[in-house]
Amino acid sequence: MAESGTGAHILVFPYPAPGHMLPLLDLTHHLAIRGLSITILVTPKNLSILTPLLSNHPVAIKTLILPFPSHPSIPTGVENAKDMPFSAFNHFMLALGDLHDPILDWFHNHPSPPVAILSDLFLGWTNHLAGELGIRRYVFSPTGALGLSVINSLWCYFPKRDDPTNENSLISFPNISNSLTFPWWQLSSIYRSYVKGDPTWEFVKDGLCANMASWGVVVNSFTELDRVYFDHIIAEFGHDRVFAVGPLLPPANNVVERGGSGSSEVMSWLDTCAARTVVFVSFGSQFVLTNKQMERIALGLERSGVKFVWAVKGPTGGHDVEEYGKIPAGFENRVAGRGLVVRGWVPQVAILSHESVAALLTHCGWNSVLEAVVAGVLLLTWPMSADNFSNAKLLHELGIGIKACEGGETVPDPVEFTVLLRKSVSEETRVERNRVAKFAVAAKKAVGEGGSSWRDLDRLVLNLSQ
Structure with a gap:
């Protein structure tokens, strides 16, 4: 379908954190292709993230730029959750809630206001806003069906532990x-x-409870991956307005550019490596490893002899710069030619898609999981927090993930970790690799024309337009 921007007008409101924003922006790309007219709400310092999307859709997509509300617990200039310590998470959410009145004013002064709001699950208060405006709200889940099921169960049933002192x-x-x-x-x-x-x-x-009252649920996953949990979500919500639209990935012309600087160096180095010989180490855009964890990873990479790319994130707000994110002295020199350490963000989708990459050591963030599955890459699981543990459990259930470690402060056993790294690029993981290859085929089929996610996208557009 050719883009027109003349279809129903909707407001898209991403939660400002890379792991949440990027898949919703990828979804927005598909909605624009299908003819919807879209306004994306963004604060000034996050506007640059939209540049590729706006370039691809100059007609269908407009922006609503609102100042980030001030809050005494949030440093001036911080507008993205990746720059905040967890201790300030609730204050960050409260600050975003103060956008309620500016959105209300914009809506009432717009000549053709939106007929629906599509917003992240961390912005549940927009369901109340949609009620005030007399329009529908659709909740976007950047995590999969199992992760969403666990979140909903926590906030619906409030489970408690028998012993408040036993973690x-x-x-x-x-x-x-x-x-x-x-x-x-x-x-x-x-x-x-x-x-x-x-x-x-x-x-x-x-806000999280309000998600359950939303008109529709849009999930970045595909039914072939976690079908049983989609069935659960439909039963819990009590309707079939549940849309599996994943895996959401960047348009082909934005795969490498999304990684920022250093992309060409990484891809050129991978070109020198044989097929399925490289371990990619990446813990996402927010998690910063302790120095002890860094030491153990470096030790395993060095002793195992595997080829690797290691994406290293430095300390951000709330981290002691002396305790987090330091690469052991001399490590890079000792592994020169066999491994590549990249500081900052990397083109993860492009790296995983390279034929030289065999395995991903990951925190099990959902975007990373889907990107690895689409690329047919084995997952070495080290869940840290949030939905990571439910994602890892799904990977183990499906037989496409192998446990490396678990916990935000835990360090892996040095011998076991070294053995796992060697195993991940050997014939010992052939069974798991074959399984993930089958899911890669299913993922591509799902998003291809006539596939399950393709059909759900069409169904979503029809539902939004009504």
């Missing part, structure tokens, strides 16, 4: 398929902070 108390989710259990410390840190009784988390809780 290993098992919490069961009998209402979710496969009767999952997690130790307390693996549950969402947002939820655990709320349970402690801090009243500043009440706003966050209200």
